Amino acid sequence: MELERAAVPAAGQTRLPGLERDLARPSNTISGAEAVVRSLAEGGVRTVFGYPGGAIMPVYDALFDHGHEIRHVLVRHEQGSIHAAEGYARACGRTGVCIATSGPGATNLITGIADAKMDSTPVVCITGQVPSSALGSDAFQETDVISVSAPxxxxNHQITDPAEIPAMISKALYLARSGRPGPVLVDITKDAQIGTLAYRPHEEEHEIRGYEPFPTLDEERVEAACRLIDRAKRPLVLVGQGVLLSGAQKELGEFVEKAGLPFACTLLGLGAITSEHPLYVGLLGMHGNYGPNIKTNECDLLVAVGMRFDDRVTGDLAKYARQAKVVHLDIDASEIGKNVPAEVEILADAREALGAMTTRVRSRVRTAWLAEFAACDAVERARVIENDLNPASPELRMSEVMDRLAARTGGRALVIADVGQHQMAAARYYGCREGGAFITSGGLGTMGFALPAAMGVGLARRDRPVVAVIGDGGFQMTSQELATIVEERIPVKVMILNNGYLGMVRQWQELFFRRRYSQTELTNPDFVAIAEAYGMEGRRVSERTELDASIDEMLSSEAPYLLEVVVEREENVFPMVPAGAGCAEIRLE
Amino acid sequence: MHAQYTVTALTEKENSSFLRLIAAMGRHRIEIESYACSTSPSGATYKHVLTVRARPEGMRRAVKQIGGYVGVLGICYRSLEENVNSEKAG
Structure with missing residues (x-):
């Protein structure tokens, strides 16, 4: 962002005059900006992603002295900072933090805020704001970010009094993480950053009226749910991201294994349990597996855990599981019964509720019911998967690339998928095994998410390979973050699946708009040359015989690496539930 | 069929509570006919009273959603019929 003129230190000055004064004050009297940084550090924040500008300069000045406590990652666009914070949060379970200046800096965060809201990601955004005396005057780089971000x-909260800072930063960190996680925004006017306060870390517990992040488990409802499960002949468990957010992977495994329950995952629920689990029956949704979509409308009980019956999962609600009873377990009361009415509603943390259900539910084996999923799997394998993995055409398919990536990493890499056809190929064919993870923009479907998010994942987790799987369209939305990746030496592997199209839109144009490819063909740059220009290793591959070796080369590199895989131009992703159809109307071709 | 409802919400005294309330109504295609806001005697709480027109399902969803917002202390709604019956009962 351009500098606000009044905020520029005079020639030869390294600090603003107000901050020079701070240095002479008693040790607990500090500037608001210093309080921001100290409060973040006190709150356990060790990494922040951001981009400086005029209205946030005091905070950046304070950060200058706290490099030993908080690592600041300088992104190349504010959208990159919030996606990186999202990736960081989703990879390690801590709250992601990003910092931006006022005006365009703040508004550039908005897509990421919406993304974090849809995908329940704990992120704290700190934005600078013009001095309180200039609020409402259309001052340079003034935007009413509180109104813009409220929905x-x-x-969100605007701070104009420095004395508020410790409590509000602490509250922001608490709210982002507790209950159903989500994004919060703290907007701090410049005078509040420069003004002083007698600093005292905020240590009191947060008691926020009307906010109940940890609902008390209703044992009677657990009993009622277990009775339904015990009686059910054809139950199906739907696993959402709530399982991952509550750390209930182990409890989920014990629950489904004891009751003999087949389970399917939503896009964001992938990775909750290894895809090799014998009770795992596949991915739900528009491009999910045949079995779970078909059997949703043949089961007698749905047990939904930490998922919200998103329209991509349900298809036409009027045709969704009308025959089934529903047990809906979620930590957010507003999600229960929102789209699908439930016989038993359990408002609780997934980990606690699954543990309680496991102790009560009867031990069962449901061989015949599981065999029905196996039969569906055989149909899908014959009509879709076989061709996806062993195509007759000489061109590479996204599906086989993802399958090979899974094979070469053992499913133990952290895969961050962007949005589009490659995302669905990755979700279908990159089977997460123990310790692996699949992170993507599910609810908002934000193209450009994967590269900066992978940056955050790479900083949060050094124990696993981090692979960003991106289409040629999405890559060009946030490709400037290659500079950050190189500068910070984050060993992210970037896999571009290049088909020269905005593939998913093109697929819909082919199927539903008489092949009128309106504005979906891309003239692309040389991606390897771009990587090299940023100082990254890069390679292009288009031959099947070279695929494994090129993936191995990418994975063995200790530095950031870009692998461009040229894939079939007009590949379609199947199965597919057409828009407006019921989930059981899934098409295999 | 859009019916008339009266919505009453108590929120923390924060400006963003207005924004969230109104934005949620708009998102659920709820038509606001009147709106009044007062501060509680303690000065810590806003009481919002809205007369709106909405489909029953939209009303139910919106109120459930708003009820979950941070800073919303309580929210309820009544249909016109319920209000009339309440008045008749004295």
Missing amino acids: LTKW
Whole structure:
């Protein structure tokens, strides 16, 4: 962002005059900006992603002295900072933090805020704001970010009094993480950053009226749910991201294994349990597997855990599981019964509720019911998967690339998928095994998410390979973050699946718009040359015989690496539930 | 069929509570006919009273959603019929 003229230190000065004064004050009297940084550090924040500008300069000045406590990652666009914070949060379970200046800096965060809201990601955004005396005057780089972000955040607040800073930063960190996680935004006017306060870390517990992040488990409802499960002949468990957010992977495994329950995952629920689990029956949704979509409308009980019956999962609600009873377990009361009415509603943390259900539910084996999923699997394998993995054409298919990536990593890499056809190929064919993860923009479907998010994942987790799987369209939305990746030496592997199209839109144009490819063909740059220009290793591959070796080369590199895989131009992703159809109307071709 | 409802919400005294309330109504295609806001005697709480027109399902969803917002202390709604019956009962 351009500098606000009044905020520029005079020639030869390294600090603003107000901050020079701070240095002479008693040790607990500090500037608001210093309080921001100290409060973040006190709150356990060790990494922040951001981009400086005029209205946030005091905070950046304070950060200058706290490099030993908080690592600041300088992104190349504010959208990159919030996606990186999202990736960081989703990879390690801590709250992601990003910092931006006022005006365009703040508004550039908005897509990421919406993304974090849809995908329940704990992120704290700190934005600078013009001095309180200039609020409402259309001052340089003034935007009413509180109004703009209100419908998209879990909570937001503008600080004009420096004395508020410790409590509000602490509250922001608490709200982002507790209950159903989500994004919060704290907007701090410049005078509040420069003004002083007697600093005292905020240590009191947060008691926020009307906010109940940890609902008390209703044992009677657990009993009622277990009775339904015990009686059910054809039950199906739907696993959403709530399982991952509550850390209930182990409890989920014990629950489904004891009751003999087949389970399917939503896009964001992938990775909750290894895809090799014998009770795992596949991916739900528009491009999910045949079995779970068909059997949703043949089961007698749905047990939904930490999922929200998104329209991509249900298809036409009027045709969705009308025959089934529903047990809906979620931590957010507003999600229960929102789209699908439930016989038993359990408002609780997934980990606690699954543990309680496991102790009560009867031990069962449901061989015949599981065999029905196996039969569906055989149909899908014969009509879709076989051709996806062993195509007759000489061109590479996205599906086989993802299958090979899974094979070469053992499913133990952290895969961050962007949005589009390659995302669905990755979800279908990159089977997460123990310790692996699949992170993607599910609810908002934000193209450009994967590269910066992978950056955050790479900083949060050094124990696993981090692979960003991106289409040629999405890559060009946030490709400037290659500079950050190189500068910070984050060993992210970038896999571009290049088909020269905005593939998913093109697929819909082919199927539903008489092949009128309106504005979906891309004239692309040389991606390897771009990587090299940023100082990254890069390679292009288009031959099947070279695929494994090129993946191995990418994975063995200790530095960031870009692998461009040229794939079939007009590949379609199947199965597919057409828009407006019921989930059981899934098409295999 | 859009019916008339009266919505009453108590929120923390924060400006963003207005924004969230109105934005949620708009998102659920709820037509606001009147709106009044007062501060509680303690000065810590806003009481919002809205007369709206909405489909029953939209009303139910919106109120459930708003009820979950941070800073919303309580929210309820009544249909016109319920209000009339309540008045008749004295």
